[in-house]
Amino acid sequence: MTAPAPDLAARYQAGDLRALARAVTLAEAGLPAARPLLKIARSGGIRSVVLGITGSPGSGKSTLTDALIAELRAQGKRVAVLAVDPSSPYSGGAILGDRIRMLRHHADSGVFVRSLASRGALGGLSARTMAVLALLEGGGFDWIILETVGVGQSEVDVAAACDHTLLVVTPAGGDGVQAFKAGIMEIADVIAVNKADLPGSSRTVRELTSAQALGWHDEHTWLAPVRKTIASQGEGVGSVIEAVLKHRAHLGEAGLQERRRLRAEFEVRSLVQERLLRRARDAGGDLYARVAKGELDAEAAADELLGGS
Ligand SMILES: Nc1nc2c(ncn2[C@@H]2O[C@H](COP(=O)(O)OP(=O)(O)O)[C@@H](O)[C@H]2O)c(=O)[nH]1
Ligand SMILES: [Mg+2]
Incomplete structure (x- = not known):
C-alpha cells in the first residue's frame, strides 16, 4: 500500500526515525503521499547544515563522511547522510559497500543513513533527491551530508543542492590541478586534500592555493x-x-x-525537465519518423511537443 498511515505526519513531525524512513521511501518513489510531509518539512525554516561532498571515485568521500559522522556525533550533533549515485539506475556496489561501512553508526539514533540510486532527467541529481533532503531537514538533523559518486553533471548538481560543497582531492595524479582545469574548484566552498599520509599532499595544497590566488578575487570573495x-x-x-x-x-x-532559493529553483527545474523529457520520450505517432524523413523539421517537432499538453 502506498497511502501513508494517518498518523505518519504526526510521527514524522515528532521526530520518529521510522516515520522519517517511511516518508523518505514515499518521496523517493515520487508518491503524492509524500507531499503533505514535505509541506511540514519545509515550514520549519533553516535548521540544518546541508553539506555536499564531491570528488573523484576513490578520493575518500565515503571514508571522510564516516569520519565526519564520528566527529559530529562526538560534538553531540545529529547527522543524516544521503549517499547518491546519480550515474546509475541501480544500487551500485560502491554505495552498498559504503552503507555497510556506515552500519557501525546504525545502532545510534542520532545518525540516519540512506542510499538513493535515483537519477535526474539529465543524469544528475533528481528532484526526488531534493525532496528527500527536505524531509531530512524537517527531521531535525543538525547536519545533513550528501555524498555522490563524482561523475559528470553531479558535481555541479551537488553545489546547487546544498548549502556548502566540500571537494575531496588526493595528492596522487595531479588531482588538484585536474579539479582546477575542470572548473570544479569554482564550486568548492571547502577543499580537503585527503590521504595526506601519502607523499605530495603539501605540494597539492600549494598548487590549489596558488591557483586560487591567480583567479579574480577581492576582499569579499570566499576562497x-x-x-x-x-x-x-x-x-x-x-x-x-x-x-x-x-x-x-x-x-x-x-x-x-x-x-535555499537556488535549491528550490534547482528542484522545480529538475521536475520540469523530467516531465518534458518524459513527454518527449512518450511522444506518440510517427513524430520522430517524420523528422527523420525530412517531412517535419526538428524545431517544429519540438514546438509540437511543447505546445500540446
Ligand atoms: N592512505 C589513505 N587511504 C585512504 C584515506 N581515506 C580513504 N582511504 C582509502 O581510499 C579508498 C577509497 O576510499 P572511499 O572512501 O571508498 O572513496 P570514495 O570512492 O571517494 O567514496 C579506500 O580504500 C579507503 O580506505 C586516507 O586518508 N589515507
Ligand atoms: Mg564512496
Whole structure:
C-alpha cells in the first residue's frame, strides 16, 4: 500500500526515525503521499547544515563522511547522510559497500543513513533527491551530508543542492590541478586534500592555493579553505567542520536564504525537465519518423511537443 498511515505526519513531525524512513521511501518513489510531509518539512525554516561532498571515485568521500559522522556525533550533533549515485539506475556496489561501512553508526539514533540510486532527467541529481533532503531537514538533523559518486553533471548538481560543497582531492595524479582545469574548484566552498599520509599532499595544497590566488578575487570573495585530511584515521576532520562553519558564517542569514532559493529553483527545474523529457520520450505517432524523413523539421517537432499538453 502506498497511502501513508494517518498518523505518519504526526510521527514524522515528532521526530520518529521510522516515520522519517517511511516518508523518505514515499518521496523517493515520487508518491503524492509524500507531499503533505514535505509541506511540514519545509515550514520549519533553516535548521540544518546541508553539506555536499564531491570528488573523484576513490578520493575518500565515503571514508571522510564516516569520519565526519564520528566527529559530529562526538560534538553531540545529529547527522543524516544521503549517499547518491546519480550515474546509475541501480544500487551500485560502491554505495552498498559504503552503507555497510556506515552500519557501525546504525545502532545510534542520532545518525540516519540512506542510499538513493535515483537519477535526474539529465543524469544528475533528481528532484526526488531534493525532496528527500527536505524531509531530512524537517527531521531535525543538525547536519545533513550528501555524498555522490563524482561523475559528470553531479558535481555541479551537488553545489546547487546544498548549502556548502566540500571537494575531496588526493595528492596522487595531479588531482588538484585536474579539479582546477575542470572548473570544479569554482564550486568548492571547502577543499580537503585527503590521504595526506601519502607523499605530495603539501605540494597539492600549494598548487590549489596558488591557483586560487591567480583567479579574480577581492576582499569579499570566499576562497575555499584547503585542509589536509587523513580520513581513514579521522585526522583533520575537525578542521574541515570548522571550515564549513566559517563558510556558513560568511554566507550569513541572507546568503543561506539565497542558497535555499537556488535549491528550490534547482528542484522545480529538475521536475520540469523530467516531465518534458518524459513527454518527449512518450511522444506518440510517427513524430520522430517524420523528422527523420525530412517531412517535419526538428524545431517544429519540438514546438509540437511543447505546445500540446
Ligand atoms: N592512505 C589513505 N587511504 C585512504 C584515506 N581515506 C580513504 N582511504 C582509502 O581510499 C579508498 C577509497 O576510499 P572511499 O572512501 O571508498 O572513496 P570514495 O570512492 O571517494 O567514496 C579506500 O580504500 C579507503 O580506505 C586516507 O586518508 N589515507
Ligand atoms: Mg564512496
